[in-house]
Amino acid sequence: MRAGLKDRHLSMIAIGGVIGAGLFVGSGSGIAAAGPGILVSYALVGTMVVFVMRMLGEMAAANPSSGSFSAYADRALGRWAGFSIGWLYWFFWVVVLAVEATAGAQILEGWVPAVPQWGWALIVMIVLxxxxxxxxxxxxxxxxxxxxxxxxxxxxxxxxxxxxxFGVLPGADNDAVGLSNLTAHGGFLPNGPGKILTGMLMVVFSFMGSEIVTLAAAESADPERAVTKATNSVIWRIAVFYLGSILIVVALLPWNDPAITKDGSYVAALNVIGIPHAGQIMNVIVLTAVLSCLNSGLYTASRMAFSLGQRGDAPRAFARTSKRGVPQVAILCSVLFGFVAVFFNYKFPDTIFLLLLNASGAIALFVWLVICFSQLRMRRIILSESTEPLRVRMWLYPYLTWATVAVIVFVLGYMLTDTTNGGGRDQVIVSVLVALGVIGIAVARELLQGNEEEPDGP
Known part of the structure; x- marks a missing residue:
């Protein structure tokens, strides 16, 4: 672990971290469900993420760590919390590795069918x-x-x-000119205001990854400045890349256009604009997003494993580094479990792998909850240990923190109303069971370690 990341690396990691493959692939279903009101869904979730990142930025700027929120939970809430959320987060990214490797392999197989899909997944994983x-x-x-x-x-x-x-692009469909599509097909909320909440469930997980920059900052020359810069810019990043691009889609196309779900929202919009070969262009962009997510996922999982190893919450071998400062054991173990997940995806997609997906489905929300609760206590700990002012401060502390907690809990509760197979209810229930199991292991470890440290009686 060394300061090998440059300012340009961290700047692009911060910007690109909020642009996942889910934005390109999954936005169509959200638009079909909520209509133009999906903009409100993105705005609400985006605001929640901005608040969470502000809290995380406050802690990370004061105390940069490769374990990020897991290390802060360890200090603020107890060893059990750091252990639990660290391993849950590691598990989340290991499953993501399998999902993204399969998605990339599907695109590559379409271009070069001579190589089977599993072969492309293997190649992509090995290269990264x-x-x-x-x-x-x-x-x-x-x-x-x-x-x-x-x-x-x-x-x-x-x-x-x-x-x-605005009608100044030659070759564009004339029906796309103006903002009439926002209200002309049943209104701004054609399926009712309740669909805003449905849309939130569909888009919330596309924001996962924003927190990666706080882990990466620990390997930069000036972690505090990097975290401060990334935290301060998260508002415009979400506003431009999410709200800006989705606004363009729903302005160019009627929300109920079948092409949005059939071809994908961005491909459908490019076709309206008159861009030739829009599908292939978007495949290249989606493949890039997939590779980016894979690259960052492996990095993030390995650094979390490294941090767990440093704190004694994982095998000590995870904390060993090469001469170049790379935690090779942590990387290899993470990718090994990623390969296992890929295998399950091909052999048992509707049983074991679906269980893995459901088990990791709500972890993003758990992570955000832990960040909130950690910040509530870390603010006092940081101020008690240092006379320096905080470089990043959460707004309206502690009221906005508690409001964010309430919103996250509400989203988790609303997920329980989604009874489709593999839907929100399954994800919350299985994720909670897995989380309780990990917390049980953490508490048992603490009790055993406490008993071992007790002095013998007379």
């Missing part, structure tokens, strides 16, 4: 594993270019779409 094993600079460089392509693609989409909406 080698990248992460090389040095943190290798990870940063790959992520710089992956994220750069995503950022340029979204910026170009917003620019071209905006020109089409």
């Amino acid at each position: 594993t080698a990248t992460n094993l090389g040095s943190v600079e290798s990870y940063g460089e790959f992520e710089f270019w992956f994220a750069g392509i995503k950022v340029v693609a979204i910026a170009a989409f917003i620019l071209l779409g905006g020109l089409a909406v």
Whole structure:
């Protein structure tokens, strides 16, 4: 672990971290459910993420750590909390590795069918594993270019779409000019205001990954400045890349256009604009987003495992580093479990792998809850240990923190109303059971360690 990430790496990791493959792939179903009101869903979830990132930024700027919120939970809430959320987060990203590797393999198989899908998944995982094993600079460089392509693609989409909406782009569909599509097909909330909540459930997990920059900052030359910069810029990043691009989609197309769900919202919008080969262009962008997520997922899982190893909550081997400062054992163990998850995805997609997906489904919300509760106590701990003012401060502390907790709990509760197979209820129930199991292990470890440390009686 060393300061190998440059400012440009961290800047692009921060920007690209909020642009996941879910934005490109999953937004269509949200638009179909909520209509133009999906903008409100994105705004509400985006606001929640801004608050969570502000809390995390406050702690990370004062005490940068490769374990990020897991290390802060350890100090603020107890060893059991740091242990539990650290392992749950690691598990989340290991499952994500399998999901993203499969998604990338599907695209690559379409281009080169001679290589089977499992072969492409294996190739992608091996290449990115080698990248992460090389040095943190290798990870940063790959992520710089992956994220750069995503950022340029979204910026170009917003620019071209905006020109089409204002009627100054040659070749665009005339029906796309103006903002009438926002209200012309049943109103702004065609399926009722309740669908805003449904939309929130569909988009909330596409924001996962914003917190990666606080882990990566620990391997930069000036962690405090990097975290401060990333935290302060999260508002415009979410506003531009999420709200801006989704606004373009629902302005260009009627929300109930079948192409939104059939072809994907961004492909459908590009077709309206008149961009040739829109499907293939979007496949390239989605593949880039997938590779970026894989690269960051492996990095994040390995750094969390490294931090757990340092604190004695994982095998000590996880905390060993190579001469280049890379936690190779943590990387190899993380990718090994990623390969196992990929195997389950191909062999038992509707049983074991579905169980893994459900078990990790609500972990993002658990992580955000832990960040909230940790910040409530860490503020007092930080101020008691230092006379320096906080470089990043959560607004309206502690009221906004408690309000964010209430919103997250509400979302978890609302997920229980989704009774579809593999839907919100399944995800919450299975994720809670897994979390309780991990917490049980953590508490048992503390009790055993406490008994071992007690002095013998007379």
